[in-house]
Amino acid sequence: MTNKYSFRHLLVAGFVWLSALTTVLAQNIQGRITDATTGATLPGVSVLVTEQAVGAVTDANGSYLVRVNPGSYTLRVSFVGYTTQTIPVQVPTGSPATVDVRLVESLASLNEVVVVGSRSTQARTSTETVAPVDVIQSRDLVATGQVDITQQLNFVAPSFNSSRQTVSDGTDHIDPATLRGLGPDQVLVLLNGKRRHNQALININGTIGRGSVGTDLNAIPSSAIERVEVLRDGASSQYGSDAIAGVINLRLKEQPGTTVNAQIGQQYRGDGQVAQVGINHGFKLANNGILSLTAEFRHRGATNRSGDYNGPVYVNWNVGRQTNESDAAYIARRQGLYQQDQALIRQNNFSLQNNLQVGNAQVDNAGFFLNARVPITGTQASFYATGGLNYRRGIAAGFYRYPYQTTQVISALYPNGFLPNIQSTINDQSMLVGVNGTNNGWRWDISNVYGGNSFRFDVTNSNNASLAYLGTFNNPTSFYAGTLSFYQNTADASAAKDFGQQTGFKSFNVAVGVTYRNDQYRIKPGEAASYLNFSPTSGQVGGSQVFPGYQPSNAVNARRNVYGAYVDLESDITDRLLLNAAGRYEYYDDFGGNLAGKLAARYKFAEAFSLRGSISNGFRAPSLHQRYFSAISTVFVSTGTALEPRQTGTFRNDSPIAQAFGVPSLGAERSTNFSIGITSRPLRNVSLTVDAYQIDISNRIIYSNQFSRGTTGAGLIVANILNGAGQTDVNSAQFFANAVNTQTRGLDVVLATNPRLNVGTLDVTLAANFNQTKVVGDIQRPANLPNDATFGNFLFNRQDSARLTVAQPRSKIQLTFNYRLRKFGVVVRVSRFGTVQSYDPANPALDESFDPKIVTDLSLSYRLLKNLNLTLGANNLLDTYPDPLRVTNYPTPERFGAAATDNSSNGRFIYSRNTTQFGFNGGYYFLNLSASF
Template identity: 85%
Template sequence: MWLFATTITLAQTVRGRVTDATTGANLPGVSILVTGQNTGAITDANGAYSLPLSPGPYTLRVSFVGYTTQTIPVQVAAGTDATADIRLVESLASLNEVVVVGSRSTQARSSTQTVAPVDVIQSRDLVATGQVDLTQQLTFVAPSFNSSRQTVSDGTDHVDPATLRGLGPDQVLVLLNGKRRHNQALINLNGTVGRGSVGTDLNAIPSSAISRIEVLRDGASSQYGSDAIAGVINLQLKEQPGTTVNAQVGQQYKGDGQVAQVGINHGFKLGDKGFLSLTGEFRHRGATNRAGDYTGPVYVNWNASQQTGESVAAYVARRQALYQQDQALIRQNGFDVSNNLQVGNARVQNAGFFLNARVPIQGTSASFYATGGLNYRRGLAAGFYRYPYQTTQVITALYPNGFLPNIQSSINDQSLLMGVNGETKGWRWDISNVYGGNSFRFDVTNSNNASLAYLGVLNNPTSFYAGTLSFYQNTTDLGAAKDFGKQLNLSSFNVAAGLTYRNDQYRIRPGEAASYLNFSPQSGQVGGAQVFPGYQPSNAVNARRNVYGAYVDLESDVTDRLLLNAAGRYEYYTDFGGNLAGKLAARYRFSEAFSLRGSVSNGFRAPSLHQRYFSAISTVFVSTGQGLEPRQTGTFRNDSPIAQAFGVPPLGAERSLNFSIGVTSRPLTNVSLTIDAYRIRINNRIIYSNQFSRGTSGAGLIVANILNGAGQTDVNSAQFFANAVNTQTQGIDLVLATNPRLNTGTLDITLAANFNQTKLIGEIQRPANLPTDATLGNFLFNRQDSARLTSAQPRSKIQLTFNYRLRKFGAVLRISRFGTVESYDPINPALDETFNPRFVTDLNVSYRVLKNLNLTLGANNLLNVYPDPLRVVNAPTPERYGSAVLDNSSFGRFIYGRNATQFGFNGGYYFLNLSASF
């Protein structure tokens, strides 16, 4: 296969066109540099370039992301124009890609040459998944990355928790163009993966703006700061000139979840070396619903408990009579038992705009750069249905058949990065400032405040503004680096150092009074908007902190075989103190075909402002072993008098110790292999506690006295954030890539896998002022919380991908195996669930209709695979009572588990994708 082809006539101007060697498509944005000189060109939208040169011999270096770099000797002389047409070949999967994250050296290293494992994911890989959200795209191309959409989980329905190596969403650091990205405003509170954590909203970044993503799978707190315990995800935005358009329409096999998305990116050249890249993206995603038929009480509560002194026969007879009354009313009112809960994706509309620019400063070696983005997302998700028999929650005059309350989200995200970098006397320097923020507004619709029943039907509100969460961050960085390799007679000895300053701000704005007040406490009616009571004035907060940091990073090719890296960072937080992190890493190349690498580091994650200052009172549905019971639950700040009365210690940083060792091998010229094993010990992990519920004796009486003493008489239970557990995570990452030689077409094959296990180490911390109570159990961290932390994410994920191209045709086949997940009941082991591994197959076929127009037809989850359904053991009926009532499905409403998910439960999805470049 041709790597390049040239037809050159000696001249003082070299012109030509760069195309894909397989498809013949023009390649805009290809970099053509004259080695040894500060001269070059970038191909335009048609792949064309023009390079004026004075007479003499030159070597052109032709490079483009995702393609093998070529060097071309050229002899330029006076005469007629010359033509140098170049055909580039795609590089072997991602293992040959030069990586940026994880090193501040100028030495170009591929992911097989670095001291730590790095995945390089190109924009075309993201598009090939057929997914539209960035978190879902990454889930199907990076085995160590996981993100599943949540359902019936309040705000978390609208922001997908994302994790790396089985750890938490807040233990992976996200960078945008190498700079720290701000966190989301929402803290995950419901029973989902990442409960109690604050992640980064990756879906606020349009995938159409991304050139490639680098995933550093190694502890990097010493290099990049807090949150990088599991690793770093660096998003590089597009820079090349030209226009690309990507549009998709599709829907689930079931006929719901319709998707329509269009993303447009246009790049301009600014002078010889500058650029401006603009991206706009709009996405509509319809809701999905996989709820089952409801079998529980609607108008009459026949599932009542046995009364004191009541015989079993009398109890069964009473339940049967109530059941018959309820069934008669269901028939009489035409109540639809199949349409009273939404279990699936929220409805989402998303619009985003990003720019990325660089402008050389004339007369200097410096450049000004800027990156900015705006994103707006509006979502609609449902909570639990409120049935007419729940008279303390439902105004039956307003909703005679009950109602399904909705949470409507409005999420705004914005950021602006500006900086100047350059080189002075061999020192590469960079000064930048990035400001970013995220806000989450809650509105409740199709609901009521039951305590307002006395107002009558006409005067009762059915929609409520429930408050707004926001988080803003401003980060200033000053860094410099220089390679002293020549002075020390080494291939390289890079020294980098820098200073950082960061300001964090977290705010809670209360909702309107009707969203949270109880207007008639004596009536027994529950106050506040049903599904999501608004934030109260007592929850309002405007908290800030400053963070100061300094780092040193050393990297050296000590010999042509040995590469060493050492880094250290100190950060001081004005709200709780300082942390010191360090790292040592090395790679030794035994031969061209085999290298050994490893690292040891300690890390930290500072408690987020959200975890320190969040407070709220909300309705939480708690599993009691006999179904889900609504409770008014208060989340109180860690530094509040109530938390202190319980004996909850102040929050401190999570601290980690990371070990990794791996091999990289290239046994054949077209085969690459990396295997990396790791162990991550994390002490003092911050968790969101279980409920401390009021009672009449033991710990329950203490809880009641504390809550009553604080005036929280309407609150049934309390929750806090606390450093409570230690964990150890160990696993193996594997990536094998090859492109076997074929007589016709090209084929890339990639096998990637992650195997991990997390377990609790040592004792669980308990509140100092509460005794261990056998009746009430361990409230701080129960068995359900333990499973959510250790086994709610797949313990293994294996992906085998085939990418075949033949002239105008292409096909991508991906087979993903999601490993076992488990969820535990907080009380009853008989309700524990284990969901077996599943294979999910994705297939898409593409055809190049025109030279720059590609049409793709595909299906994700081609075979319509679903996870194991929930077991229903002795489902509640009028004939069953007492301990015999075991029902994970909540009266049949949940067919599939929502506390632990492997890949969701929406089934197959088919789509049509159109991509074009100009």
């Protein structure tokens, strides 16, 4: 017995010894990865040994090395923009296995494995998912000739829209971005799959996304981005609040080697100079780890497309009729005032040109990012980290203050008036750390991300008119107006495992997770001179002109906690049928909980045709900004004949003033999403996806219009409420409220092909979005105001309705040709932007409609050296502009007796600032140099 058991022990020890010896004698799989067409080496390619879940990333020379035991394996070689290859490998004892791979460029983006939209452990391409996903490569972003991410996406993703705003305070410096025609706050932004914090600024001017809080995409250097995944489907059940329209996931570079991208350019008109340089370098760390560092600097010069001013300068001749004044006397009086004004204009050599800056604000931007991943020795886990710092400084102008505006201008300081400036300082920072790995088939992830955004307002070239008694002695012309900030900390833990073998299905993935988030919103007041009225009885306006500072009464430091849990199931029931179900519960300690769910499926009728669809409900929690923002500001309001400045107060939703109006507490916006689509490969080198959708949203949060003082009816109620609260200098009140319901219907189409040519290679992509939003049902009104047409419509007027429904292009179609011949390359992109409209809040005669326009981009590239590429290009090659504003019955001396209808603000606006299809800066040419080492 003893000998028998001793032999068994010896046998076991022998196996242990042989196993250890095999480990010691482990061999390498090594090789180089190159482009099948050009032969160029490809750094950053992922090489995975599927049986052991180990792998490597190719270095700057395209080389890789993976350490394994002798045996049979399968390599999975994948890289953005190339078709993934699966290669069997036999590793002998005593010598390495060399496997060189030539990767073939994939068909557009439809063959690329996606991360967003599914938590399955199964790798799926964008045509294999249950929901539509656009995969946009970094080289496609660079090929647009744009230098910031919002504009890059605007010209490669039809469902995405972003246009720069002008004369809109802080929104001049942060571009509102939308998906499928919804609001900036109804799309969720992820960075490396983790929730990205919102911006500090809330858009309260007359722009797209008025009243919303988006995410500052331009705080992320485009040089750091490897690719962008755009999930075009409701995903609140998977990712939480804000994902009503979809999700944008930015994946950062994670590869060794150095890439440099530099660009200079300017508008055809000679302004708007751009200089940009971005450097990314990836360091190889121990255990096949990687550290990727990016630095990017951007300068964007201001542009100006304003018209010549025709209004009053020194003497106000745009006056009303006096009591019992005859037509002839009225016209004569106005003409007399007009002649006086013209004489003073000539006498003072006052220029009527460039009285306004209508175009891009000047912006200087510096960003630094890191992205790291390090396998933990002795485990199947990795540590990862992503961090970023971004600094932006901008300057944009407001409306010119003319000498005749004596309540706003100190004549001793500015005898000819002044053009005030808003100077922004935007700081953005974030840090993500996490650990993920696999154990017993479970793929797990634990992470925490902290990030924040601050927006500081300074006002220059201005005055506080109530300090007129100081004359020129120590009278300030620059003011610190306050700072907004928003910070967010998000912790989450998740796990996923495929139970396909246990359940008898091809796959049965179960993913679960919990999250905790803490939000913090702050308003810091400006200096006293930026908001105080030092001469209340003088009739002079207090505060800094263009942007009165935040007052101590506006200061806030609000926090909230959010708790969430979710489950996500996905299963290949058969080789043809894929099902997905997800549910998520989130609890907000400031307004309550919400449950969201989703069902989705894809059925593959054949290799060339699949049908997919989904139904889900979603939600968007009111932001802390919408709950707690308050300010006193000068708002220019259309009266149907002119833009009139008014001191307007925005009051917190929980304030006594809002309660006196009968405004209920803010609740969540809720949505129901439906989508159905097809994916097809009618030919080997042709791919097609078509997805139709309907998004119903109830209780959308809006930023109300002005409830103004009056002497009767609702106006008297408003006056009594404001006076009772001590707001005697405020002309009108505004607040945030759940007020409207909308329905959005649309169609997304993506057709891609790479026809075989005798000479060179060609990729052709046709992508389109058709979209319509309408307001449905009744508009909710404040409970304590009369439901009359005059004041009731100010909560959500016809201009606001147009901003939600027709201010963004109803269609957007983009056709792209990308041709390459050895060292030469040509990219031609033709974009058609559909009709947009704007409505006047009071006068239908001032409504505008702007016809569709086609914008053509062209770039020519040449590979100077193996890793050095030069590109010369032109965006908006044909110098296309949107339709100009329509001007009728302009108030000239000959028409002083007629009613004026004018959208141009006395000639200063040639193009609409309320809505724009693609901007109005005209053509832009550029020179780009890119290198990789």
